[in-house]
Amino acid sequence: MNELTRKVLTTLETTEGSVTPEALSATLGLPVSSVARHIKILREAGYDIESSIDSGYLLVRVGGALTPETIQKVLKTTTIGKEIAYYESTTSTNWAAKKLCAEKGVADLHGTLVVAEEQTGGFGRLGRAWASPKGGIWASVILKPTLPIDALPMIMMAASVAVARAIRRKYDLGALIKWPNDVYIGDKKVAGLILELSSEGEEVHYCLLGLGIDANVDLDELSPELRRMVTSISAELGQEVDRASLLAMILREFESRYRILESGEFEPVIREWKSLSLTLDTRVSIRTMRKTFEGVAIDIDQHGALIIRRDNGRVEKVVAGDIVHL
Template structure:
């Protein structure tokens, strides 16, 4: 979708001087109005381009390795990520996605991916803070799903499976899923998933799938409390990873499972989730707003609830809460 816009970007990247509209138009056989349109597309994507009538267009911050045009080169999806927004710094991609979706025109935003180099107010489950410094992958996918509202939790499962699968395949590391939405390596968290939705009654207007991954995050820059509970991919493989390639691969895996869910193929995704689960078969402590108890995690049910056999033999289904492996 951005083919011509990225050709304009390539011309600006290669030039050490401002580039006039006529020069771009001639090089790409475009009209001046088309050049202006593509410049605006690039600005909406997050590129810092200034212009003056006397000199022309100037692209700032050239040759970055984690920008939409780089991600786009690796993207093999049909819908997810074909539209993007990029920010050097933003409070939260999911907050921005919510504001965008509630402005209307969700049809045009379906599949859009909002990407941030840094989040200053990242959020996790239950409104908790999520530290999101530079070097990570902080994205939100805007969707208009045709999925029954009681099966929307499947999007969380699909995103979790997609991240775990790609980390295993690309880096040969034993990523697993800790219920409900954490991806862990060993006993440390490397990624998390967050699902938000806008609905009226049983009608779903939009869904937001937030994915946060500590890809190349410098763990030494974090405080000791946080550092003791998380890891990064670069820490595990002893080198920085190509975030553009990684994100493109995850978006493709997610789209595959999103299509399955949209066609009602829930069981296949649930089976995958169970295969990657670090929680099923473990003794756990469950903490909810109303109670806390211990037992053995034995399954997840068709609604995504964790099934726990309590110490007294009773079966408890946990829809929301903290799950602590013990």
């Protein structure tokens, strides 16, 4: 969004009621034809702007937009999300974030948010495809952590807590975390997270925290198979949600916990994750690269690994694998 389009938006936001094209033209020093072009750009960005021959333009609803302007207006963080790269469409926000890191270097990108209206090649753990149509929150955060490499899974735990807490506090929905990286409402998935890192040995160049949240996703647009497994916040509430304010709350919740991790305190985040766990004290089936077994999930360790008590009484630690609740 260029500066002139931003000025048109600001005028619409600060004007009570409708404003005519002529009034916008006079206020901003733009030709009337140029005003119409900027209104078109705003509508394409998701702003709901009504128009009338008699009264002119009226900004009805901004909740549909997920632009840098709408996010920054409600963002209350110090670092996370202060810089935003926005895409109408991209293969994946993690892919776009990697490209940014390659082009600009990581030093000045810590905390940068990459956000897109849709992903054409979204993915989750193990490279699985993730449906990412318009209406969701598809975002990545570029991080340059100071944590030791074996503690990096704690970032995923902090982010999972942030997503679940934000959904619970904002909408009073009982969001819970399914190990290792999914957020559920009831028995259906509403969000997924992924953490990618670039490293050499023990040196971590950067991490990419990917967030996929079915905020206003129209479930009817998904395949029958997906509809059996996922839900959206709007479907649970019966109305659309303001994605910008939800994302801003998630980033705020995440930043506070990320600071705790970087101070060397892991226990508060682990304790909170456990209180929101859908998996602990549940009988599960685990499939790893080497074996499949069943047991009861009894704990997680300080690095996010799941502790399983197998039916034969043996206790095993699972760092990565597929899990099914039984």
